[in-house]
Amino acid sequence: MVALVEAAAAPGARNAADLARMALSAPRLVADGVRMTARLRLNGVPTFHGHVVTRMAGEGRVQSVEIARIGADGAPDPATVRSFAVDAVCLGYGFLPQVEAARALGCAVATDPRGGLMVVRDDDGATSVPGVRVIGDGGGLGGARIALAQGVIAAAAIAAELGVSLPAPDVGRARADLARHRRFQAALWRVYAVPRLPxxxxxxxxxxxxxxxxxxxxxxxxxxxxxxxxxxxxxxxxxxxxxxxxxxxxxxxxxxxxxxxxxxxxxxxxxxxxxxxxxxxxxx
The missing domain is CATH 1.10.10 (Arc Repressor Mutant, subunit A)
Incomplete structure (x- = not known):
């Protein structure tokens, strides 16, 4: 890897409260992130926070890429352009919930604050359409651990409708996990908030x-x-x-x-x- 380019500013003292929330809510996830960052540094891969890719060029395939720092107006600053020789560029501009199946079934949707649409649903996955439940990122962004907790809660609700009871400790633990990982995810989004680009x-x-x-x-x-x-x-x-x-x-x-x-x-x-x-x- 030649370089890692991140549009969000580097985490710092201003993020202390949210970093603490992340560490308390999901210490293993934070440890994983620290290990990954350390591995990049040990292998000499620079990370450019507050930068975006501005140009890619090549004959038949990408051979070079240019990046620039995001200026105060949200646009790339031409005075900060850097160029790298590369043979591949991987771009990521966030995720969108895959709500197509739920929409096709008639489930109500709303605008997701992070872009795109999200399914209107309860913690147990219940939607506006009776009998249709949506869990995980198929209804709204949150990550794998939130999806796992929602799955247990939804399973308990479905079992109850069928007259079957699941162990209460499992459901209670899932609700606690859901709240905990939502705190982590909200803090993560604030720490890595990306400025609005042109x-x-x-x-x-x-x-x-x-x-x-x-x-x-x-x-x-x-x-x-x-x-x-x-x-x-x-x-x-x-x-x-x-x-x-x-x-x-x-x-x-x-x-x-x-x-x-x-x-x-x-x-x-x-x-x-x-x-x-x-x-x-x-x-x-």
Whole structure:
């Protein structure tokens, strides 16, 4: 690895309270993070906090990448550009809950503060649709440990509906774990809060899968396109392998008339599926 680039500022004294909450809520997770960070340093991999990737170049494959520090206005500062020779670049801009199945079933959704949509549900996974429960990141971001706790609580609720009782200590422990890991996750998000970056402009890609530029979307909005469906029909944005997971929030931000949660209409299959996989279902 040549370098690790993180848009959030480096944790420091200002994060002392949240770092303490993380250590108290999930000490093993914090220890894992410390070990990973130490391993990077021991192997001479620099970490650039408060930076973003600004350019990638190469012939037939990526061969170089440029990064820059995020300025006070949220835009990359051209005076701080660094260049690295590379043969691969891995980019991550956060996660989005995979709510397509729940939406297709008619479950109520709301806007997730961290982007995208989340399913409206109780701690036991109960949604607005009777008989449908959603646990884990399929309904809202939280991580594996929150999902595990929700699974136990949901199982207890389902068992109770069927007239079966689960051991009370297990359910009580799961509720305590759920609260504890929610505290950890909330503190983690605050420690690694990313500044709002400028929206892509001009020839910058909004939909990577279908190579739809910001300029193409802006032109449609200016001529009256008022929702995601109209943009999708005109440009194929949202029809690629990622199912609109990257472009949805970017396009919604450009739609001045967008009101409340929307998202592209959920259509099965909700994840990329090959023809071979579909054909194999028909084999005896």
């Amino acid at each position: 929206e892509p402009q001009g020839e910058a890609l909004v939909c990577r899968c279908e190579s739809v530029t910001a300029a193409a979307v802006d032109a449609l909005v200016e001529t009256g396109a008022a929702d995601l469906a109209a943009i999708k029909r005109a440009t194929r944005a949202g029809m690629g392998a990622c199912g609109g997971r990257y472009c949805t929030t970017l396009i919604e931000a450009r739609l001045a008339a967008a009101q409340g949660p929307a998202g592209f209409a959920p259509r099965a299959p909700f994840k990329p599926v090959t023809i071979g996989e579909i054909a194999s279902l028909a084999r005896p």
